[in-house]
Amino acid sequence: MAVHDLLTSPLGPWGTGIDRQRGRGREVSKTVAFLAECQGSATIEVQRAAVSPDAHIVLAGRQSFNKLGDLLARSGVRLEAGDRVVVYDLTCIALSTATLIRLIKRLLRNGIIFEIVSAGIVINPAPDDKLHALVTALDDHHRYLHGLKTHPETASRGRKRLLAPDDLPEIKSKLERPGATATDVAQALGVSRSTLFNFLERYDPSRSTRRKKLEERGATGLGKSGHLA
Template sequence: MGKSVAFLAQTPGSATIENQQSWLNPDDIEVLAGRKTFSQLSELLERKGIGLEAGDRVKVHDLSCLAIATPMLVRAIAKLLRNGVSFEICTPRIIVEPGADDKLHAMLDALDSHYRHLHGIKTHPAEMSSPGRKQLLGPDKLPEIRERLSAPGATATDVAQELGVARSTLFNYLERYDLDRRVGREKKGVNRRPENSGDDSHVAESDRDETAG
């Protein structure tokens, strides 16, 4: 097993930091949240010069210690699992292991997909498939779409035409399924360009970040 990282945070009524520390193992790496949320764990680790790798584990004392909206928490945990990092809740002792055969992992992925679907209905109702309509772009097409977009000279408009969908449909698809793109876009100062900038060589951002509000 790799390294174990303990995310320590406190909310009104939750266990104190001192109480949480009493549950830790001697080799656990302690990360104090301060004003950061659980979804910003990677940023806190970067300050310590630490990176998470497959085989590592992230643990929290209890979910009541985390001041983060449930959909965002599910997304953060799902991201860890997709990167091969297990997640542990100390009280009660629940360990979610990465892997398609782990039922808890599958449940978290399903919840994350459910939230993304409802968000898509709310923000892009015209782009969502009508009842009984065949879905043109399924999640299994993501590797192919990534390859098309990364081809020399490829533009979002060209790729959308090749796939037989509207340009906005392609953007909505990437917003829903391409988690790596979303994570990279959320980092401050990383090539943020408005959709109407005229540079069609990069996939435009949605008008609002999902985490807003």
């Protein structure tokens, strides 16, 4: 049997993975320990010694943590609400942080406890559990950033306009003050110089007219001098 196919439990390597209280026949929660040795991680022996002797041991071999369900299914074991998944340390899981957070969130959503033995961290699926809330927030944040990258057009959806046409009189008044500069006015408005200039070009007819006249004068002057021949 290949090491990544091996699953042992108190009921034997091919048991159902469900402990039953003696004489009552009632199912109780079980603990599944995912053991995998990666570069820089603790050895399998160290990991095994740190988990409960009653835990169902999954020796993952080359299989990653996201294959835990498949490894359990091969032996007829299924995780259920109230169960606990244990790893010795996160260095034993060769997955990206975002993927790992998503998998932990999925376990919690299904009512399964997640434990990191070496750090003494236990994340409960209860809605009021602070660590559960943190995992959810981190996953939501990753999805938000991923959404901005894949759909940048939604980034500005719902954003208030920085400058409105009604602001034009106030902006012109600021610019006409003695010593005023476009940079100073833009900073006071909380926008960039380019945003301010684009706004004036769009909403200030007098500015647009002056610019066109200057362009026409420049073109006429160049034409007379023969530079555009």
